[in-house]
Amino acid sequence: MVTIYDVASRAGVSAATVSRVLNGKKVREPYGELVRAAAEELGYQPSRTARSLRLQHADVIALIIPDIENPFFTSLARGVQDRAREDGYAVVLCNTDDDPVREREYFDLAVAEHMAGALLAPASSTSDVSPLLKAGRAVVAIDRHVDQDLDTVIMDNHRAALDATTVLVERGFRRIACITGPEDVETASQRADGWRAATLTAGRDPAGLLEHGDFRMDSGREAMRAQLDGADPPDAVVVGNSLMAVGALQAMASRGMTPPDFGMAVFGDLAFAPIVPAGIVIIETPARELGSAAASLLLARIKGAEGASRTVVVETKIRA
Amino acid sequence: MVTIYDVASRAGVSAATVSRVLNGKKVREPYGELVRAAAEELGYQPSRTARSLRLQHADVIALIIPDIENPFFTSLARGVQDRAREDGYAVVLCNTDDDPVREREYFDLAVAEHMAGALLAPASSTSDVSPLLKAGRAVVAIDRHVDQDLDTVIMDNHRAALDATTVLVERGFRRIACITGPEDVETASQRADGWRAATLTAGRDPAGLLEHGDFRMDSGREAMRAQLDGADPPDAVVVGNSLMAVGALQAMASRGMTPPDFGMAVFGDLAFAPIVPAGIVIIETPARELGSAAASLLLARIKGAEGASRTVVVETKIRA
DNA sequence: ACGCCACGTCGTAGATGGTCACCATCGAAT
């Protein structure tokens, strides 16, 4: 490990001067050049650990997500990383599997590692971020609100679901079901509310047409099966995310149904699908934008932005 | 920030004793109990930063991958995380986008953060890991060998490609093309070699049937198009990863072709596909196992395992 | 029974690498 003292003695100055040069403070020539040359020759890398300890602050942010294998969250992570990199921050990806215990462990880790802040993208668990807030760390919630008063980045779930459902209505579908996420998840209920509003506006009865899944493939398949095997099956469905949509499509296919004959609208794209049946209404979930917007809010707080918490709503687009 | 001194004074002992208790060294009662109680009451979390600085070692490993949005790498990451967590290590996910500059930046970051080691899953770039080795950090290569002599975890690409191609031959396909990754990537050429060997064994001529993509969807589509529009188009294809397979399927579909009439074998599963055409030969790439095996090797080195570098080959399975 | 020795355990102090407040010094300007 080559330290700042090695560089200092090679350049014939004190460690403080090396620190100043490398942090962009004014230094008289030829010291600046000498230091830079010495650092270069020795391959010096300042120890971020020592720096963090002294400054009580690490240029690292935690991104806490429930499922790293869900494309929505990887896109989100992508957006966060790209934005964080611009400001020289590293991102630690923390995968909780929706386990509150793990989530709590990651909160503690963020504190213990002196991380500058955390982005929390919870799925079904209700989270208590007070360990982070007590330690004075910035926190931004993604995708839904948490109990504490926090900066939050969400998308317009209600409107998107309403618009997408309306498209299906206009296409002539009569009984439009909805498969959304768990009942206690804000995004899931917002999407269901949008669907319900559009259904009522069209003069239809939503009773018996709502299913709750867990945003994974299997639950989408099960929910669709339940609907199709019901007494009065639907002729279209609005699905709360792409994984459940894949499951739903499988259930439909096994009964010989497929879009565009059977109507479908989905939150999130199906880019991984080799053969996407035509006529599916795609609600483009702006995962990357969500990530970069959240990172921007967090970085602003880290840099000392004060004031009441803000909520940013990222626009969705309907691709019909 | 509650420090070790806060705990010490509350328990009426010195900071050294607190450190000893919390690190499992023997201490006479009632000190042990007093310290634990004090730590509990104060919600004390040892600063991993200070710890890292003192020990010249952080319980963190870097996982360096080229594309976080590729399902293969997220599965891999999943395997790494689960294994690392068992030993109390955190994982920092580093996304390089195949950019050697970024990769180098992450090497430097790993050194500067005193990380215990790094897992490198390169795609097309040739990497120089000497900055890490010079700093005495453990490194394990995933998916292909690097120039330096390193522990490596790979899968049996040659055999898998050979077996899968043979299955297609047995099913009666006559002209079997191959879409693999970039020429300078070991896994890509191994897969091509396996395909070529099987083709030759079957008494066929592989000339003109090999395409190189970049493991992304678009390149799969382009490669398939090129083959289908050729003078003597193939009736089957072996594809080097699932993203390119999706692209290839799209190209095929746009010409009215689809498995099982057109033969296909793919490295990696198509779990996200809602409607997978029947008859595709899936070569199950054990991404998660690859990740956990690599993590195990790395953790062993971190704990001081000596000796020549080892190469672990993880088995693939053919699902026909 | 007393003293000495050995062992076990706790506290002190130094080290880890970098930064910054404060101080000293040097040069220039009045």
Add this chain to the structure above:
DNA sequence: ATTCGATGGTGACCATCTACGACGTGGCGT
């Protein structure tokens, strides 16, 4: 010659761990 500004050096500090030293206790020998 004196003062002021600019700039580099010194030393304290961040939180933790651990080598070393010191102290106390218990056992054994005389």
